[in-house]
Amino acid sequence: MRTLKVALLGCGVVGTEVARIMTTHAADLAARIGAPVELAGVAVRRANRPRPGIPDELVTTDAAELVKRDDIDVVIEVIGGIEPARSLILTAFEQGASVVSANKALLAADGSALHAAAAAAGADLYYEAAVAGAIPLIRPLRESLAGDKVNRVLGIVNGTTNFILDKMDSTGAGYSEALEEATALGYAEADPTADVEGFDAAAKAAILAGIAFHTRVTAADVFREGLTEVTAADIASAKAMNSVVKLLAICERSADGSRVTARVHPAMIPRTHPLANVRGAYNAVFVESEAAGQLMFYGPGAGGAPTASAVLGDLVAVCRNKLAGSTGPGESAYAQLTVSPMDGVVTRYHVSLDVADKAGVLAQVATVFAEHGVSIDTVRQQGREGDASLVVVTHRATDAALSATVSALRSLDNVRGVASIMRVEGE
Known part of the structure; x- marks a missing residue:
């Protein structure tokens, strides 16, 4: 069985742990994958830093050249950011390599294009480590x-x-x-x-x-x-x-x-x-x-070793697919549901107001809430030297209704200011 070769882009906190685990657990990884897996190159920004456990001959500052090698089976990208990560990943797909990434910013900004490039190349794009570190979350959502x-x-x-x-x-x-x-x-x-x-x-x-x-x-x-x-x-x-x-x-x-x-x-x-x-x-x-x-x-949800654990889990899955001549799940966007703005979201709110400490203010504030269709659940008031702190907790209302209510409250002479607005969830 041929050895599967891996290029590692980035050797910071996460990349260092990925390289360490690949080295120290090489025999276990080979047994789980069904073939040996070898770290074939490590791309870094500065080559002169000490990297214990990583042979100097594997270290390069030319990431673009590394991903262009025709013997690379899998590229692990842990450098983060949009560029050069996007260009490097696209180049890897063009070369037929699969990609394991921890890059949430890139996937959130341009995930559909990356999935399309992977599909066109017949390659995998896995990214369990992009969300919640070591916690298995992407795969249960995508597969289980x-x-x-x-x-x-x-x-x-x-x-x-x-x-x-x-x-x-x-x-x-x-x-x-x-x-x-x-x-x-x-x-x-x-x-x-x-x-x-x-x-x-x-x-x-x-x-x-x-x-x-x-x-x-x-x-x-x-x-x-x-x-x-x-x-x-x-x-x-x-x-x-x-x-x-x-x-x-x-x-x-x-x-x-x-x-x-x-x-x-x-x-x-x-x-x-x-x-x-x-x-x-x-x-x-x-x-x-x-x-x-x-x-x-x-x-x-973070840290070198926990995140590396998720990266290595993806590496095993991607390498198995390589050996089987298949790919795992790609993008699933068939539903094409409308992504709604925040205005229509319904929840409860905690609103803290600084108001004048005098008769009728509470009634005035309550009227504003009622006029905008926001029902009040509880009110707590505490006076202090001519002013008062008024805390209102609402029943469920739309974000748009609450925003309109707060705008109207700010226009009242007896409202010195809106100290804070916070949503209330989980009830």
Whole structure:
């Protein structure tokens, strides 16, 4: 049996672990695949860094030349970003190689084109590692639930933001303080924008929605709101409701089955909800389907070794397909459902207002909610030196109705400001 050759693009935290596992577990991988698998080249940006366990002769700074080699069977891409990753992957397909990728940003932006290129080449495109690290999620959605109808995917898909919000909840720390600790522990990048502004989670939500609903969904279709505006007061309000704040990715099919929505934003969820107990940098995702019911996937959502585990799982599957002369599942977008904007999403809301502390203000505020068709569930008011804090929790309403309500509230003389707006989920 011939040896299958693998090109590795990127040798950072994840790439280093991929190379290590391929080397130390070579015999096991060969037994599981049915043929030996060999690391034939490693493309890096800087060749002069020490890379223990990787022979110098395998290291190259010419990634384009590596993927053009006609003896490469599989390309593993863990460099991230849009370019040069996209060009390198397309070149790999042109050469007949299959691709294993962890690149959520690229897949969320241009996944359909990559799938089309893979299909044209008779090659595989696998990307379990692009969402939720080591947690098996893509394959269950794409294969195990292929005969079922998925209606909702809800979860925590970014470990950095979950660590920050968990720290704010458990210690009373403010956002800046919690972010500083996340950075010191290595959970947050030096530039945390992709995580804290929700870009990372939005890319993952697009991938999950596309697979779950058999519809093309891109990152641009996902409503995105980060957690930089979440305050200690929001966390305290959640505690008063026996709830906790989490940054959630929510992908839903409409009741009539014709539309889907995908959104990422902070939300309050009851402490009795299983997602409320997902601590630290862990991820967890609920999948709700008609036949299987509610499934929960939980585990480490990032890190070198966990992500490498998902990459190697894909490598085994792709190599088996190579030996069998077949390919695995490609893109499934036959449903072509309409991707709806956020305006029509229905949920509950927690609205915190700074108002004048005088008679009639509460009635005035309640009238505005009623005029826009937003029903109030509970109200909590606390006075302080001529002003008051007014917290309103609504019944379910559309996002458009809530937005119109808030605009009208801001125009009231007795409303000093809208301190925060947060969605309430899981009830």
